Ligand SMILES: NC(=O)C1=CN([C@@H]2O[C@H](COP(=O)(O)OP(=O)(O)OC[C@H]3O[C@@H](n4cnc5c(N)ncnc54)[C@H](O)[C@@H]3O)[C@@H](O)[C@H]2O)C=CC1
């Protein structure tokens with residue numbers, strides 16, 4: 483069977499593929515592939531281990547006629563046309579759970595960094611603009627005892643809630659498709675409607691998957707209903723936030739600050755006004771970027787490919803209808 487790995491991955495995962503007899507062609511140069519190049523690479527490929535968020539849309543899936551399985555090295559699968567994959571009987575798997583702690587760490591880091599303006603202040607030092615100890619200038623705000631609102635309280639949201647509770651005894655409220663009773667028990671989380679999430683939170687952290695329902699849910703209207711002192715954290719997907727509206731809300735002082743690990747598009751343009759705002763911190767989509775987590779993600783994806791190779795169900799399947 484022909485196997486393609488779209489970017490370089492940790493040796494531990496390559497070893498798993500080899501151990502189970504899959505001789506993969508790996509994009510070891512880690513070259514960014516356009517969709518056309520990816521299609522070219524996958525022409526006679528049976529199994530794809532896909533790293534990154536390039537569109538695996540109808541055109542891609544229909545062009546790669548030999549595909550019998552796609553293992554994503556990500557938990558998000560908004561970049562895959564699942565309907566077409568299912569119609570073509572291509573099982574698709576993801577990597578839930580193993581990256582929750584690392585991604586929640588980045589949400590936590592952004593929350594703290596924005597509340598204390600850490601990145602812009604560090605920049606001042608680097609640029610030689612820090613002249614004197616200032617008692618009243620550019621003060622931050624404290625998180626202790628404040629209210630953290632979580633939009634989409636699933637695996638990552640719960641990890642963040644646990645950290646926020648333990649570190650700062652934050653009051654946790656959340657809005658989700660359904661109640662998360664585990665979170666209610668573990669961190670005393672209180673379920674609220676979307677309006678209350680907006681109006682009561684000191685920090686709102688986004689942890690939903692991207693879908694037609696969540697796309698641009700944080701827009702002009704939502705920002706106007708948030709506290710002027712509120713901080714928005716997005717480690718979910720760029721498109722959950724309407725970026726133009728966010729820029730305007732920050733410029734008008736409708737919210738206090740924002741921490742973004744994701745943007746729309748990625749990479750963010752260097753001329754984006756968000757990058758010049760002292761209350762904004764932008765990271766290059768590093769939520770799961772630790773040695774430990776990336777290794778676990780790649781090994782999980784490799785094991786899913788092995789299952790597909792042996793015509794067994796993939797363990798972390800996202801379109802289980804293919805097996806019906
Ligand atoms: N920045 C990064 O590097 C990373 C980003 N992510 C993003 O985080 C997302 C969440 O990951 P997990 O926590 O593992 O997923 P999850 O499935 O455990 O949690 C998502 C939650 O959002 C809720 N939800 C979905 N649609 C909703 C709606 N319309 N309204 C309210 N709630 C809704 C679900 O009920 C669920 O509780 C991923 O889909 C991915 O896009 C994930 C990993 C790393």
Ligand SMILES: O=C(O)C(=O)CO
Nearest residue numbers: 555556557558581770
């Ligand atoms: O897993 C995901 O969905 C990411 O965004 C990267 O880890």
